[in-house]
Amino acid sequence: MHKTPPNVPANLYQAFVRNRMVRTPIRFVRGILDYKTDPAVEMDDFDEFLSVGDPAPEFTLQTVDGESFSLSDHRGEYVVLEFGSYTCPMYRRQIRGMARLATDWADSDDVTFALVYQTEAHPNQGQFLDVDNPDTYDGRRRLAERLVAEEDVPMTVLVDDVPRNVSTKYGGAPNMVYVVAPDGTIAYRALWTDAMEVGGFLEATVRASH
Template sequence: MITRWSSVLSSLSSFILAILIGGSLSAPAAGQSSAGPQQAPTERQRLAPDFTLEKMSGEPFQLSEHRGEIIVLNFWATWCPPCKQEIPGFIALQKEFREQGVTFVGVSLDKDGFSSVRPYAEKMEINYPLVVDDGTVAAKYGGVRVLPSTVLIGPEGKIRHRKVGFFPEQQLRLQLKTLLGQTDSSGW
């Protein structure tokens, strides 16, 4: 019973910490909407920094080899409740948009690497590449202070959108359809 309560309290404290950090670092500035793009205008068309990391399968994943695809680059961790909440939507969207050239990539910030990621990925049946940050990738993207954080990269290799915090499936679907030219972006 004590072990169970300890586990519940640990999960709850992680969740509260994620909310506190997310609320203090990702709140919009005065006059800004939290629904709009969350990047500086100068970054919107910046070339996404290239990186190479080992996938869970042991093969390398190099971002630049996926030029021509739309990449959903998601920084996450197995201990992060909002990260775990958005993964089922990512799985569904990867399945829905795979044939249209959309690739999700999960960049784990778990300190113990694949020893935490692998069991969780297998349990959730994650259908997209997972890599573990070696300490350089998050830094290349300006540092990741809030999890989850997602970067949408267009087929030309440029950053098109950033979302700090939970990315609802419907909002992400709209962003992907816009990048694919299937709808206009006036809904944002």
């Protein structure tokens, strides 16, 4: 059992434990805490923000290719909605696992995967990536395009607006993940993305229904 270090939230440290990052220097762990959520939504309040069974907040965003994506257009299927950015180490830790998961479900008509690219978690911090936090939509879109090109992300990539309106609706955390059910309600949610947990949920929920 790993003991949570002082001044590090237990839920954050347990995410590192699940991702086999317990040997990561504590300064790195505490660096995650510098991420600024919306003033009305702190990460400690995430568990009380939206619950399983609540209606998923509706939104329409543009993909990196300029196409429109509305959550309501995907009623009747499960939507895996991950949030992340180029400089979020927790997101980058899960890129390959989520890519495999999206590829595994690519031929299914029951599941759609989407990444909401939001504000940079750690801009201009060398221990992560030396990337600015754009103050324009086009700047954010270009970073999302760079991510897709360099990491070969096999899912729909949506670009949140500069005020992070969609991210804030869902809790404002840097690498949260939701699964929206076919009826538009929240079926699964987690403060930090874990590809194995998301995959297990889909296997138990979607495949089991066939």
